[in-house]
């Protein structure tokens with residue numbers, strides 16, 4: 001993930017920092033002079049004390065010299081303090097950038113973020129935060145790159161304030177734990193259900209599958225193949241039959257057989273399809289899922305984010321699984337989707353094998369942006 005974005009950021013940030021440095025105006029050093037003025041009385045006192053000490057030292061030195069020879073030249077405390085201050089003077093030479101110049105310079109970064117599918121509201125947030133740090137603010141020369149990287153990191157990190165509870169613990173909290181998987185056509189719902197089944201099994205839990213996609217030809221058989229491979233029970237009705245009834249039967253079966261979880265596979269649909277959205281509402285009304293998971297394709301970027309938002313406005317979702325993250329070089333959806341929907345990303349689909357389901361971790365995501 002982030003191959004493309006990481007490469008672009010790595011290139012643009014040092015360039016941008018250099019430009020900021022060139023364009024920025026040095027801040028007047030009045031304040032710094034004020035600081036020095038403040039410490040001057042202390043320096044005078046030290047100088048006075050030093051004078052007294054020197055006289056004593058000189059006297060002692062004459063005697064010591066006779067015994068030990070010429071002493072090494074050492075810096076006096078006063079010299080050290082003075083040097084310290086002049087160093088400080090260099091370091092705190094600050095610069096400031098006008099808003100117009102900032103807007104000009106930010107444009108290239110903005111384009112990169114847009115090209116990599118980062119949602120507009122997030123780009124605005126990044127811009128606002130960078131502006132606060134760079135425009136009319138005092139910033140140390142030579143620290144601009146660090147400041148830009150830190151601002152990006154902090155802003156992105158702040159996008160993940162909603163954290164998911166541990167998935168397995170959550171599933172264990174109720175029996176049977178009912179999960180419905182929803183999303184647009186081909187987003188990876190059925191494959192993800194197989195992966196989640198495998199994950200639950202690895203954790204000693206027994207799920208049952210509900211083939212509630214009675215709409216698409218071959219959908220039931222596709223899920224059956226996974227169920228057979230994984231050795232789990234699957235409830236199926238005929239194609240064209242009532243999807244909610246399939247979910248209902250699976251839940252009844254799970255209750256009767258003391259199973260741990262019911263995973264409901266639903267047909268892919270566009271949020272704009274009123275009939276199919278109504279059907280989904282019916283499934284959820286009948287099944288009363290403990291968790292509704294939106295399964296979206298990471299590679300579709302902003303479309304995926306918009307879909308999640310639309311689905312969430314019609315049928316409240318509890319979490320998101322982003323599939324095909326293994327082939328997403330941009331990663332903008334992963335950065336944006338939680339913030340835009342207010343729902344946590346639970347897992348990333350990282351391939352077509354049952355084990356290719358990675359627990360989502362925002363820290364790992366931020367690290368892989370290479371902003372260190």
Ligand SMILES: Nc1nc2c(ncn2[C@@H]2O[C@H](COP(=O)(O)OP(=O)(O)OP(=O)(O)O)[C@@H](O)[C@H]2O)c(=O)[nH]1
Pocket residue numbers: 183184185186187188189190191192213216219266267268269323324325326327348349350351352356
């Ligand atoms: N590379 C990759 N491919 C995936 C991933 N998840 C699913 N796929 C592939 O995406 C395609 C569609 O997956 P399905 O699970 O059938 O998607 P669906 O949402 O159930 O599709 P519909 O039922 O038609 O709406 C299949 O070829 C999967 O193998 C993933 O994480 N990575």
Ligand SMILES: [Mg+2]
Pocket residue numbers: 189190191213219265266267268
């Ligand atoms: Mg499917």
